[in-house]
Amino acid sequence: MMLGTVWKGLESSAVGSFVAGSSWAFPTIECIHVIALVTVVGSIAVMDLRLLGMTSRACSVTATSRDTLPFTWGAFVLAVITGLLLFVSKASVYMVNPWFLLKMGALALAGANMAVFHLTTWHGVATWDANPAATPRAAKISAALSLLFWVCVVFFGRAIGFTLGIYEP
Amino acid sequence: MPSLSDILFSFTEWLRTTPLVDFAIWISNTRLSLTIGTHFWVIPILQTVHILSIAASFGSILMINFRLLGLNGSTRTVVQTVDRYQPWIWWALLLLVVTGLGMIVGEPVRELINPVFWIKMVLVVVAVLVSLGFQGSVRRDAARWEAAGGAMAVKLGSVGIILLWCAIMVAGRWIAYAPV
Numbered sequence: 001m002m003l004g005t006v007w008k009g010l011e012s013s014a015v016g017s018f019v020a021g022s023s024w025a026f027p028t029i030e031c032i033h034v035i036a037l038v039t040v041v042g043s044i045a046v047m048d049l050r051l052l053g054m055t056s057r058a059c060s061v062t063a064t065s066r067d068t069l070p071f072t073w074g075a076f077v078l079a080v081i082t083g084l085l086l087f088v089s090k091a092s093v094y095m096v097n098p099w100f101l102l103k104m105g106a107l108a109l110a111g112a113n114m115a116v117f118h119l120t121t122w123h124g125v126a127t128w129d130a131n132p133a134a135t136p137r138a139a140k141i142s143a144a145l146s147l148l149f150w151v152c153v154v155f156f157g158r159a160i161g162f163t164l165g166i167y168e169p
Numbered sequence: 170m171p172s173l174s175d176i177l178f179s180f181t182e183w184l185r186t187t188p189l190v191d192f193a194i195w196i197s198n199t200r201l202s203l204t205i206g207t208h209f210w211v212i213p214i215l216q217t218v219h220i221l222s223i224a225a226s227f228g229s230i231l232m233i234n235f236r237l238l239g240l241n242g243s244t245r246t247v248v249q250t251v252d253r254y255q256p257w258i259w260w261a262l263l264l265l266v267v268t269g270l271g272m273i274v275g276e277p278v279r280e281l282i283n284p285v286f287w288i289k290m291v292l293v294v295v296a297v298l299v300s301l302g303f304q305g306s307v308r309r310d311a312a313r314w315e316a317a318g319g320a321m322a323v324k325l326g327s328v329g330i331i332l333l334w335c336a337i338m339v340a341g342r343w344i345a346y347a348p349v
Contacts (some may be wrong), residue, residue: 027346031339035227038220042228056253059244066243071231125247154224155217161212 007091008021021088027087033082034105036158039075041069051143060130094160096167103156110149117142189281196277205275212275219268223338226261229254230334234327237314244301248312252305258300279314285347287347289340296333 012014019025049055050064059067087094094100121138128134171179181260184190196202205211241316245253273280280286307314317323 011261027343031342034342035338038224038227039231041221041224042226042231045225046228046232058249065245067232067235071235071241079305109318151217151221154220155213158213158220162209 003095004092007095009010009090011092015085016088016091020086021136026086029082029085031115033079033086036075036079036082037154040072040079041154043072043075044146044150047072048143048146051139053135053140057132061125061135062129089165093164093167094144097160098164098167099156099159099163103153103160105150106156110146110153113142113145113149118145174348177284177333179333180287181282181348183282184282184287184309187327190278193281193311196281197226197276199274200276202277205271209306212272214274215268215271219265219272222268223341226258226265227334229257229261230330232304234331237317237323237327248307251304255300255304256297280344283344285343291335291336291345292333292340296330299330299333 011020019029046056047064047068050057050061052058056064118137121136121142123135128136128139197206232242232254233250236245236247242250
């Protein structure tokens, strides 16, 4: 009940009511959200496929990371900002939508997977940096999970758009 | 001075006078279209594959153009970067066409009698022609492209191509919001 008030409060905030009330704001923010999201997924896939040894085998893992990660993070920040703007316009409707909650879950799993990879597996990178055949199993599992979680994020995100009116707060 | 929505509205009115209407209605009565229409998840799944394909192609476009802009990839030459990413653009484009056709068959009137859809198609054709021209030029003139990395004309071209792909995505999303 308390939380329900919070979501309603977000909707009636200046930002929330502007995005909800404007004829162009929601679609425009959504466009930027899509551009940011495909940049996140596209650049992460480059890194994941390198870890799996399927592409960029002539590039070291650290060089591939250096070429992609700054753009992944920049686009991710943009996706979060635009996502929050979309969220506040219909916060209570999103919060009762199971696909929205699943998308947030998949995002959390993607983040946890990335954290585990960078905090543990990454320490030994010097020994397998340039040799795709030496990539440890843990790195490959992280890469495969990352691809899986991001595909889920995209599918759940799309499912939200098709089910928004179905579940009433 | 007519507004953008006035122009789009006139465009829609004109589309309604063309044989596209009969064509769209004919598609909507095919068995495939009726099947898609009665299976709720077909369109969301087609759209998901469409978006993932855009991620692959746009990610590749960014990697090639960031290399040309000197933003990354300095361990690889321009030709190596193009060889690495160009095939992903074409394979992703194939998936985009297949899933796009699926969406047209599923919702023919929403797509074909939609001004934004046709604007998007024109932009896609331009982007494909530019990509083919660029790819051919890199094949013919590799040395010049390696040396041209920092040139202002190349930088402007790179930014232009990135913006062109962004415009395609914006048009794609606005198909859903166009007044049809």
